[in-house]
Amino acid sequence: MDRDRDRRAIQKVEKRRISKELRPNTAFVTLALVVGRGVRGAEARPASLDIPRDATDVRFALTLQEPDHQRYRAVLRAVGGAELLRQDLTPRISQSAASFTLTLPAARFTAADYMLTLQGARSGSGFEDLSQTLIKVRRGR
Numbered sequence: 001m002d003r004d005r006d007r008r009a010i011q012k013v014e015k016r017r018i019s020k021e022l023r024p025n026t027a028f029v030t031l032a033l034v035v036g037r038g039v040r041g042a043e044a045r046p047a048s049l050d051i052p053r054d055a056t057d058v059r060f061a062l063t064l065q066e067p068d069h070q071r072y073r074a075v076l077r078a079v080g081g082a083e084l085l086r087q088d089l090t091p092r093i094s095q096s097a098a099s100f101t102l103t104l105p106a107a108r109f110t111a112a113d114y115m116l117t118l119q120g121a122r123s124g125s126g127f128e129d130l131s132q133t134l135i136k137v138r139r140g141r
Contacts, residue, residue: 069120
């Protein structure tokens with residue numbers, strides 16, 4: 001009798017664990033930015049990103065006006081700290097713009113300042129900075 005009850009309890013816990021693993025991450029926060037020619041430096045007002053406590057992912061939705069490079073890359077680093085991301089990007093192209101989406105786990109961010117750099121490369125050349133955006137991250141309590 002006790003074995004059956006223990007077995008059912010273990011099965012119930014296992015079902016809950018599997019259900020949580022299969023459930024998609026639905027708590028995310030998105031920062032949408034229009035980027036373009038020129039570099040936003042330290043004098044520019046930082047973009048704000050408030051990450052709620054229950055957020056699982058952070059998405060960056062970038063729109064580049066007048067795309068004219070063959071390859072693109074994003075670099076995200078903590079100001080004065082480590083690089084969090086260096087990723088080649090494939091844009092979605094419309095008539096006059098290219099859009100990119102980056103997704104990172106929310107747990108990778110602390111309350112700090114970050115620099116998001118969009119780079120582009122033309123055929124036969126290296127990457128150049130197209131845009132830099134300072135992002136001030138605040139974490140939910």
